[in-house]
Amino acid sequence: MPLQQPPILLQYMPMPSMTSQQEQQPWMQVVQQAHEAWQARQAWLSAEQAWQECILAEKAWLVLQEWLSTEQAQQAQPLAQQERPPAKKARPRRSAKPQQKADCLYIDELSQATLQSMAGRCVLIDPGRRDLLFAMHEDSSIEDKQLYRYTRNQQRKETRVTRFKRILEKVKPADIAAAERSLGAGSCVKPDLVLFKEYLKARAQVADKLTIFYNETYTVHPTSTHQIHMFKTSEPQSFPLHRKLRLSAYVNQKQADQRLIKKLRKEFGPNAVIVIGDWSAPMNRFHEPIRGKSWRMLLKRGGFEVYLIKEYLTSKTCPNCYGQLSNTRYVPNPRPFRHTKRPMVKCHGLLSCQSEKCLESIGKIEDEKEGEKECEKKEKVQRWWNRDLAAVLNFRHILFSLRETGIAPTRFQRKQPTEAPKARKPRKTKACKPRKTPSPTNNLPAQL
Ligand SMILES: [Zn+2]
Known part of the structure; x- marks a missing residue:
């Protein structure tokens, strides 16, 4: 075939x-x-x-x-398509970030009965950076001040952070400091592959040296942190220095928190109701984060009733005339290494009210004392406000308004968009105007 x-x-x-x-x-x-x-x-x-x-x-x-x-x-x-795994359902697109449920209620969400039951017990607190907590009782007045400040310096003193830092700098040898400086060649933070590779190379070279130093630096005596010894000594109670200091810092922080709770209870009474501002800055470049939720949880654990209050425009509004505050005062730069570039900076914590109401009210008093010129008098006698004090006084305005009318004053409310935002007009490009051609009549001499 x-x-x-x-x-x-x-x-x-x-x-x-x-x-x-x-x-x-x-x-x-x-x-x-x-x-x-x-x-x-x-x-x-x-x-x-x-x-x-x-x-x-x-x-x-x-x-x-x-x-x-x-x-x-x-x-x-x-x-081919039958063998594919089922496609995941696409997430619904959200226009804005979802609001997380707050750990505390806002004070404007409370009923009138609750607000009235808290009368005379509220303590208004403004969390901040330098003054970590600025507290004022709602019954505080100029004659009978009921204020309490918990500052960052006070916290540093209680937790002994500065002392521990000084000890760690003292015991660090020059070669370890140089090894740590070499890590700065790369970066493990920036999303840059080249920098990350450089960082890994540098890290690999100094990792052993740093590990030995930080793990095997022991105190000679349990009560002394100044006398240290590399590697474990014959002392029975010799501790690793760095771990010991970290534990001490943690314990000191807890003790300082408890001390603060006791102090608040002593100042404002055990039945005080805390009304704390809702602003916090957890991530801010070159700054230590401001505690927000942790303050509230601490106060709750301390036995206080805690509520939030909206801080919108409270530190920028004059509590006396409701005008706008501005920081116009210049002070020497607190950062010495910046003195050459910027010797003077604007003072953040001290604000001035330049509205006519405040100027007139003070100006009349000053007018009786001195007979200066009006312009000089205004510059001297403008009303100065501590930013934190202005904030808590405005908190009090909001609290009293909620009790009386059920709503916060309009000056502290965010404006709700009533209409859809208007479409932006296209920018008009400046077209070159054609040069006026000189008409023969213009060129004629005036005499003609
Ligand atoms: Zn004012």
């Missing part, structure tokens, strides 16, 4: 990829046999037999095509 050329279909017949379900089909054996026959034909083995098997393969291929056209076409899904 002469060998004939197989059908064109079989010349390009690939072995289709099958799923586990398809492999169990009865026609699958036929397909596999056909494929083997095709391979045999390719190898020129038993040409006649191959040809017969090729005919068989063609039949099988036709069966397969028929099956594919009926079953798979009904599903309208190609094989």
Whole structure:
């Protein structure tokens, strides 16, 4: 029997990829046999037999095509797509960041009965950076001041942070300091691959040295942190210095917190209701984070009832005339290394009210004392406000307004957009005006 050329279909017949379900089909054996026959034909083995098997393969291929056209076409899904995992549902797009549920209620969410029951017990607190807590009782007045400040310096003194820092600098050898400085060549923070590689290289070179120093620097005596010794000494109570100082700092922080709670209870009574501002700055460059939630949790654990108050514009509004405060006073720069570039900076904590009401009220008093010129008098006698004091006084305005009317004063409310924002007009490009061609009449001398 002469060998004939197989059908064109079989010349390009690939072995289709099958799923586990398809492999169990009865026609699958036929397909596999056909494929083997095709391979045999390719190898020129038993040409006649191959040809017969090729005919068989063609039949099988036709069966397969028929099956594919009926079953798979009904599903309208190609094989490759059927094997794909189901696509994840797309998240609904949110226009704004979802508001997390606050750990405390806002004071404007309370009922009138609750607000009235708190009368005479509220302590208004403004959290800040230098004055960590500036507290004022709602009954405080100029004659009977009921204020309490908890400053950062006080906290540093109680937690002994500065002393510990000085000790650590003293015990650090020059080579360790140089090794730490070498880490600054790269960066492990910036999203830059080159810098991160440099950082890893530098880190790998000094890692052993730093690990030994920070793990195996021991105190000679348990009560002394000045006398240190590399590696463990024969003293039975010799502790690793760095771990000891970290533990001490943690314990001191806890003790300082408890001391603060006791002080607040002593100043404002055990039944005081804390109304604290909702502003905090957890991540601010070159600044220590301002505690927000941790203050509230601490006060709650201390047994106080804690509520939040919205701080919007409270530290920028004059509590006397409701005008806008501005920081116009310049003071020497608190950062000595910046003195050459900026010797004077604006004072953040001291604000002045320059509204006419405040100026007039003070100016009249001053007018009786001195007979100066009016402009000089105004410069001297403008009303100065401590930013924290202005904030807590405005808190009190809000609290009293909520008790009387049920809503906060409009000057401390955020403006709600009533209409959709207008589309911006396209910027008008300044087209070059064509030069006026001098008319022949303009060039004529005036005499004519
Ligand atoms: Zn004012």
